[in-house]
Each structure stands twice: as C-alpha cells, then as structure tokens.
Amino acid sequence: MKNLICFGEVLWDVYPDKIEIGGAPFNVYHRLHSFGLDVNFISSVGKDKLGNNVINYFKKNNLSTDFLNVDKNYQTGQVLITLNSGEPDYDILENVAWDYIPFKNDYLKDYNNFDCIVYGSLGIRNDVSYMTLKKLLSFSKFKIFDLNLRQNFYSKLKVNYLLNESDFLKINMEELLVLAVIFKFKYTNVKTLIESIYLKFNLKFICVTNGSINSSIYDGNNLFTIDSFKVKSIDNLGAGDNFLACFINEFFIKKNSIKNSLKIASAYGALTTTKIGASPSIKPHEINKILKK
Secondary structure (H helix, E strand, O other): OOOEEEEOOOEEEEOOOOEEEEOHHHHHHHHHHHOOOOEEEEEEEEOOHHHHHHHHHHHHOOOOOOOEEEEOOOOOEEEEEEEEOOEEEEEEOOOOHHHHOOOOHHHHOOOOOEEEEEEEOHHHOOHHHHHHHHHHHOOEEEEEEEOOOOOOOOOHHHHHHHHHHOOEEEEEHHHHHHHHHHOOOOOOOHHHHHHHHHHHOOOOEEEEEEOOOEEEEEOOOOEEEEEOOOOOOOOOOOHHHHHHHHHHHHHHHOOOOHHHHHHHHHHHHHHHOOOOOOOOOOOHHHHHHHHOO
C-alpha cells in the first residue's frame, strides 16, 4: 500500500476540564501520519473558531489540509465526554460540518485510485457524507471498515452496505454482539460468530478488540489472539483507533506477521489509555518498554 485515505469525522472531544481534537478516522489518520506514511484525510469543519482551531492544529502538526473542507453552513463537530472509570460516555452533537462532507474530483487529482481507504459508520450518519463515501469506495483497492456504533447513529441498511463493501472489519466485542442481534446470527461462541460474519460479508479479515482482555484477528483460516497489556488506564478514548493504525502499518505496510502486528498494535492501544486524549504522543522507547513485559 502506497497511498491511503481516511474518511469521516474530525471534531473536538470536550471533557469536563479540557478539550482535545478527535474523531475515530482522524485518530487513525493522525497515527498513520506519525509513521511517515503517504496518507490523507477527507472531512469537513465549520467556518468558525473551532474549525480554525482544527486547521491550526493540522498545520502545527504538519498534517495535510488539502481535503479538509470548510463548510459555511454548519458548525465544527463536538462530542461532550464524561469518563466513568476511564470508559467514555459520549454526547455527539448532530447536524455539524462532517455530516456534509462533499465529493470533489480534487480527491483523485494525484491518483487514479487509492490503495486503501479507512472509514467508520458514524461519519456517514447523514446521507450527504454517506453518498460521498460510496463514491470513494469505488476508487479504492482495499477497504477497511472500523465499525463504531455510537448512540442511535447507525442503521442496518448502511451497516449492511459497508460490510458488503469491506475487505477488513475492525470491531470491538460489544459491537460484535450488537451486530449479531442486528443481523440475527445464530452462534454457539464468539469464534463461530466471527466465522459467520466473515462468510456472510465475504471479508478477508475480521479484527475484534476486547478492551483490557485481548484482541483477535481471523483471516478465514486461523484465529490469532493476543492478551492485552496490563497498564494503568486513565482514558480509553481512541485506543482502538491507535490500535488499528498500528496494525495497518505493521501488517500491510511493513509486512510483519499477523501475530507480531497484533502484539505491537495492542501495545499502542494500551499506551493510548495511559494518556489523556485520543491522539497522544507515543515514543518508540515507550512501545519497546511495554513489549518487553
């Protein structure tokens, strides 16, 4: 993979005592960029103070604003967050700029197609952004779907479409069980549920994260599982996003093995929970230290 696109929401996570930049696809993009990859990000912010703050953050951190649209009609996205034992509760504001991400031919000016696109289910809750993503999917060779079922911002119709379009599904354990209910899967254990989802949607990989317990990847033949690293978590927001970005880098870019990629990705996810914010600074020596445990 040489060129990657992340699509969806960029917003401000508003804590009781501070504000941090976030949004699942943005978090993935930010971490991929930190690895030095050729990655771009398609989203929208409002023409307001918070939108300017997003643009300034991008410029300060050498992130490309080429595909960051400024919408005059809708405000920049915000999520009001409260933490309960480190686990976030969300109040996601509606009818904001990233609900109206436009399709532009400029997205394709440097490529005939993308090697990979990463997207979620929250970013397409509005049909404008949904139609834009549907067009973009037709230009991507490989498609990574990070399912994020937030509040009531999803529908069976859209989730079904995205699952059928995807090659790689990343999902947490709670959402896996919700998916089983939505599509009425019959299963005897988690492994058989994963296998059923894999077959129904003709996937190439399914990755399931299970918080502080473990993470697994199924490739159609084998289910690889790694126990989570034990750390003192203070903020779990963005852990799965950093995990996913790291796995993409290790497995698809560096061509590391599935098991080693899973282990390193788990380390990134764990370290993210020890810091405030969804895109914290993580140094190589911190990763090396936790991998030696």
